[in-house]
Amino acid sequence: DIQMTQSPSAMSASVGDRVTITCRASQGINNYLAWFQQKPGKAPERLIYAASSLQSGVPSRFSGSGSGTEFTLTISSLQPEDFATYYCLQHNSYPLTFGGGTKVEIK
Amino acid sequence: QITLKESGPTLVKPTQTLTLTCTFSGFSLSTSGVGVGWIRQPPGKALEWLALIYWNDDKRYSPSLKSRLTITKDTSKNQVVLTMTNMDPVDTATYYCALRAIFGAVTNWFDPWGQGTLVTVSS
Numbered sequence: 001d002i003q004m005t006q007s008p009s010a011m012s013a014s015v016g017d018r019v020t021i022t023c024r025a026s027q028g029i030n031n032y033l034a035w036f037q038q039k040p041g042k043a044p045e046r047l048i049y050a051a052s053s054l055q056s057g058v059p060s061r062f063s064g065s066g067s068g069t070e071f072t073l074t075i076s077s078l079q080p081e082d083f084a085t086y087y088c089l090q091h092n093s094y095p096l097t098f099g100g101g102t103k104v105e106i107k
Numbered sequence: 108q109i110t111l112k113e114s115g116p117t118l119v120k121p122t123q124t125l126t127l128t129c130t131f132s133g134f135s136l137s138t139s140g141v142g143v144g145w146i147r148q149p150p151g152k153a154l155e156w157l158a159l160i161y162w163n164d165d166k167r168y169s170p171s172l173k174s175r176l177t178i179t180k181d182t183s184k185n186q187v188v189l190t191m192t193n194m195d196p197v198d199t200a201t202y203y204c205a206l207r208a209i210f211g212a213v214t215n216w217f218d219p220w221g222q223g224t225l226v227t228v229s230s
Contacts, residue, residue: 043220
């Protein structure tokens with residue numbers, strides 16, 4: 001199984017901050033990675049697909065990068081509605097695996 | 108508009124079998140490339156992929172749960188059913204279904220999701 005190690009597991013940040021979240025895969029997954037945002041009590045919503053492609057309707061302050069084993073989700077200027085938990089998902093091979101999540105809280 | 112909605116019991120007893128139904132609209136599970144997956148999330152914990160069924164009836168399972176899971180589809184009813192046997196309190200979680208499809212050159216993994224259904228396992 002491919003393990004997805006996400007860091008940090010939690011962070012505090014202020015509105016306007018640049019935020020970076022990392023996912024590391026235990027083996028290469030090409031660019032078969034997606035990022036999801038989940039707000040309390042809600043289902044996850046996809047932000048990024050194919051590691052760096054922005055989902056339609058998602059603000060351009062979100063971006064993804066990486067390939068192989070290391071991937072990054074960046075929020076260029078954190079907004080109040082961005083406080084949430086973020087997950088990566090690898091779909092290079094079965095079993096599909098999610099990262100452990102990063103909770104972004106208000107500082 | 109694509110929608111998915113999970114339904115099933117909110118409370119099951121230990122050792123019982125859980126049956127969840129994902130009812131969807133806006134796409135067909137007979138279309139090439141389409142699949143529906145199940146993902147769960149224990150309270151306060153991370154997401155865990157469980158199973159996926161494709162348009163051609165190919166089925167994939169999480170190895171750690173494979174012996175307990177069965178996924179089936181009813182294309183005419185636009186439904187996917189997940190059964191999980193021998194339920195335990197550690198299986199208490201919100202269970203989600205989500206779409207996997209191909210749009211042009213892009214394979215769309217898990218967008219959108221259903222609203223989720225909380226299943227509690229307790230005697």
